[in-house]
Amino acid sequence: MKPLTVFGSRFGGRVALNPEFVLERAQRYYLLNPTLRKVTRADFFYAGFYLGKVKNGIFFPSFNFLNILAPIAANKVVLDRKAAWLFICGRDIFRKGIVKLMGSQQRGDYTLVMNEFGECLGFGVVTGNLEEDGKVAIRNVLDVGDFLRREF
Amino acid sequence: MSGKEFFVNRYRQLGWRFREVEPRQAIRLNQANAKGKNLPERLEGLGVELEKVPFLVSGYWVGKTRVSVGATAEYLLGLYSIQETAAQIPATLFTALKGKTVLDACAAPGGKTNQLADLMNNCGTIVALDVNKDRLAALANHLERCHVRCCVVYGLDARRSSGLNLKFGRILLDVPCSGNFAADPQWFSRRTLEDVERNAAVQREILAEAVKCLAPNGEIVYSTCSLEPEEDELNIDWAIRNLRLQIQVVDCYGDDGLTEVFGRKLDASVARCKRIWPDKTQGFFACKLKKKEESQ
Known part of the structure; x- marks a missing residue:
């Protein structure tokens, strides 16, 4: 446990x-x-x-x-459609793809990654660049695309 | 005894004229996960043309599509599964699945196991077996992807299922079979009548074992994707003569089972089975069985 x-x-x-x-x-x-x-x-x-x-x-x-x-975690980010797609393809998240930030988003925090429908796509680690465009804001740790990658 | 001409001639003797077919790709909505999510509209928004399968509650044919339906977020989130149209039929033949103890005796890769869990709304218990250890990982992935909660999986031969010491109210026997040409373009060059007879013998062993595990008033659904009567009507005719089973009437897509095979007359109740010759779907065979009452 x-x-x-x-x-x-x-x-x-x-x-x-x-x-x-x-x-x-x-x-x-x-x-x-x-x-x-x-x-x-x-x-x-x-x-x-x-x-x-x-x-x-x-x-x-x-x-x-x-x-x-997902219903109990404080730390979440909601992505737009394009960023959500890139995330499940294994990519990291840039600030411009984030529609909403919730909970603590300090460098090193874990955060759940949600799509526009409130579905959990995986999780990542905050890199500390949440205010800077053009830099990775959240590093992808696990995304649902893993179901495809683990089978092949 | 093999080759296209040999098998096509057999089909002609069974009353079906061979023609090349290309079954359409199909998906099945996982109703429990997709509830309230407007999934068909979401998929159409991604450029996936869908057509409702008229004889299935949760089935859709996939038409033109801009994306691979096996790689959308909706698929990965378990909102739907890719499942051949005819293969969606067997699990729907059971009555009252919710809360039951269900055996899925030849479960991998798990499409029908997920469907059973969905039909049960995750209420009850599914014991899923497969003898092929390599395929168990695929089954587990399917169960995780579709958020199934009510299933336990064992690496066990269906012919040993009575060793579980459990009685099951519902048993799905989607038995290993020879397949059919509509699902495998190389089928005619791969298969021989000896393969068919070997598979049919294994299927009879699985049927006999399943009867040992069947609870009173329980139901067995037997299915194959084989067109060969040795694996279909002849096995069921054997089962009702040797295992004290009776065939139940089912209301689903397909033709009546054959009651005369290569000059041999079968029990008239075999007509209650459903035989699906390849057309809109691949070839398939399914029936529902119950134990005869003691007085019968």
Whole structure:
């Protein structure tokens, strides 16, 4: 549970998951409803709502977990259509593509990246250039385009 | 026994005249995720022409498109899935899926597993199996992309599913099959009748195992994308004679199942199966089965 709560706090949010229903297997975390928990054997490959994994001491969130964070995280940016597309193609975010900034946006802060429809596209790290055009404002850490990149 | 002429001649004997077809690409809206998001309008705004599939609640054919429908933000956010039109039918044949314990016995790459979860509105439990460990990662990716919450996946052969010691109210057997020419341009040069018979034998083993796991009053949906009757009507005829199963009437797109195959008469109830010859869709076969009552 600790990697999940620590990660959530970096967005200015407090993650409140019932530890009874969070299952850890091989440093991967899953959220299981009570019914699923009852039928899940130890040798599962995947179960319930995948939350993320710890690798070399670093927590890598799933998109499910980012969606859990989205309503509670303080730090968010909303992108225009073009910047949203570039972000899911793996690109960093420039100031001019940001429509709205919410929460703390200090250098090094994590921030969720949302599109104009309020859907979470991933997250990034604030680089500290939020007032300067032509410079990267938020460095892409994880975006939903990862689903395509990880399969090929 | 193989080659285009051999198989085309078989189809003619079964009452279908061969013609080349090019099934249209199709998508299925993930209703739970896409609710209130005006998804068809959003996709049309991206330059994707959509046409509603008249016989599917959530299916659309993709026409001209300026973007790849497998690489839009909407796809990556799990608002829709790319799923062949006929392949969208089997999961819709079950009655009352919500809250049920469901076995998806040959699940990878997971299109139908996601569809089941969507039809269940993530209420209930899906146990998804696949024997091919390499394909489990693709299945897991699909489940994460579509925000499925109610599924557990095991790397397990469907022929060992009774080892789970669970009883299932609904069982989907989208069994490994020989495929069909509409989905694979090289099909005629790849497949032989021996392949078909080998697959049919495995399918019978999977059917027999599924019956062991079926809860009282439970339903099995059996489907293949094969046009070969050994994998379709002949297997179902065998199942009703040997596994005390009966075929349920289903209301979906497709022709009635064949009741006479190469001169052999099958049980008349096999007509309740649905056979889809390639046309607007690829070739497909589906039916719904239940256990016979003890008194029958």
